[in-house]
Amino acid sequence: MFRASGNLLRLEVGSDWAPPPQLNDLGLGLWRLGPRFPSWLQSLKLLNSLNLSNSGISSHIPSWVFFNSVLYSIDLSSNLLTGPLPFISPITSILDLSNNSLSGTITNFLCYKPKLVRSIDLSENKLSGEIPWGMTRLEGLQSLNLSGNLLTGEIPEDVGAMRSLESIDLSQNQLSGEIPRSMSGMTFLSFLNFSDNKLSGRIPSSTQFDGFNASSFAGNLNLCGLPLARNCSNVPAPGQDGIGNGEEDEGHVYEQWYFYVSIAIGFIVGFWGVVGSLALSRSWRYGYFRFIDSLWYKFRTG
Incomplete structure (x- = not known):
């Protein structure tokens, strides 16, 4: 040293x-x-x-x-x-x-x-x-x-x-x-x-x-x-949205809006696609109820 x-x-x-x-x-x-x-x-x-x-x-x-x-x-x-x-x-x-x-x-x-x-x-x-x-x-x-x-x-x-x-x-x-x-x-x-x-x-x-x-x-x-x-x-x-986040925040808000609108449209189309068809067609309506009755009968009789 x-x-x-x-x-x-x-x-x-x-x-x-x-x-x-x-x-x-x-x-x-x-x-x-x-x-x-x-x-x-x-x-x-x-x-x-x-x-x-x-x-x-x-x-x-x-x-x-x-x-x-x-x-x-x-x-x-x-x-x-x-x-x-x-x-x-x-x-x-x-x-x-x-x-x-x-x-x-x-x-x-x-x-x-x-x-x-x-x-x-x-x-x-x-x-x-x-x-x-x-x-x-x-x-x-x-x-x-x-x-x-x-x-x-x-x-x-x-x-x-x-x-x-x-x-x-x-x-x-x-x-x-x-x-x-x-x-x-x-x-x-x-x-x-x-x-x-x-x-x-x-x-x-x-x-x-x-x-x-x-x-x-x-x-x-x-x-x-x-x-x-x-x-x-x-x-x-x-992690919070606020002023000053610019285009990133705007894009995030748009994605959320698009997601919820898509869900609503899908529900409306699906629901009225089935219910509307049964309401407008008597034969479809009768056929649908007969199908439900047959399922219920099979379920009860095992």
């Missing part, structure tokens, strides 16, 4: 320096390593934990950094990293790439081993696009921070499947749509921040959500319901 993070001085590491290859825990936070990743990292095949936070690295993240099959904790926060997110090692449990300049989208590479991932922090970058649906498969995830990016689209509906989640921060993005109702069942959730987005509709009502204050939802102009002061008098509750 080699740890030197947290020093008050900005220390420099020479290009010819390299830690022993059998090292499994490397912490060089606040050491001046940049602008590029040190090439000697490739020789550390047994590395379990890597901390190069605040080290002045300003290049892309080379793919070989994550090819280590035993690397489970990665902290590259507070650097000047650029470019897209790389492929992440399948066993990565703790990932911190916050406070960089990473761009591009968040792809489903994070979902390789759902039960192993515990913490993801991609905050304060320049990531765009939607939150991938595959993130909801991270069953063991306890902390998720995607704040301070350029994310758009809706929060995945299946986010409630992440039952182990204790903290989620999606603030300061451009997310839209409603807060998924599935989140009401996230019993371990103790911290939530959805502020400064474009979310709309009702805030879910549940024991979990009742514990969050207004600041968790502030900055969403079309969001309503407790703990916000904005009421939802003009917003229909989930």
